[in-house]
Amino acid sequence: MDIRFEGAGVSFGARVALEPLTLALGEKRIGVIGLNGSGKTTFARLINGLTKPSIGRVIVNGRDMSDEKTAAPDVGFIFQSPQNQIILPIVRDDIAF
Numbered sequence: 010m011d012i013r014f015e016g017a018g019v020s021f022g023a024r025v026a027l028e029p030l031t032l033a034l035g036e037k038r039i040g041v042i043g044l045n046g047s048g049k050t051t052f053a054r055l056i057n058g059l060t061k062p063s064i065g066r067v068i069v070n071g072r073d074m075s076d077e078k079t080a081a082p083d084v085g086f087i088f089q090s091p092q093n094q095i096i097l098p099i100v101r102d103d104i105a106f
């Protein structure tokens with residue numbers, strides 16, 4: 010996997026979910042740690058395209074995930090809450106997935 014964040018950040022209105030990040034990740038296993046609400050889930054969702062960056066770009070294996078219509082065929086995702094695995098709480102998210 011080749012994961013690149015180019016100044017990628019996410020805001021929901023005035024709430025900042027993830028400050029803009031620039032990084033390149035190629036390691037086979039990567040752990041992400043942080044306090045509740047620090048942006049871990051938002052970070053993961055950017056990688057598979059379930060969340061789009063409000064600013065900047067996310068490039069996964071050369072594919073620009075910032076494109077509104079792009080999903081990630083090569084990124085699997087296990088949801089934190091199993092009840093959200095198949096039917097997501099928001100219809101828009103379910104269709105996007």
Ligand SMILES: Nc1ncnc2c1ncn2[C@@H]1O[C@H](COP(=O)(O)OP(=O)(O)O)[C@@H](O)[C@H]1O
Nearest residue numbers: 021024025026044045046047048049050051052
């Ligand atoms: N869909 C959303 N709408 C509004 N705020 C959100 C949304 N998703 C996440 N946030 C906010 O963004 C911040 C980061 O959340 P999240 O990525 O879930 O953190 P973590 O997974 O590290 O607990 C939190 O303040 C959270 O409340």
Ligand SMILES: [Mg+2]
Nearest residue numbers: 049050051089
């Ligand atoms: Mg989380």
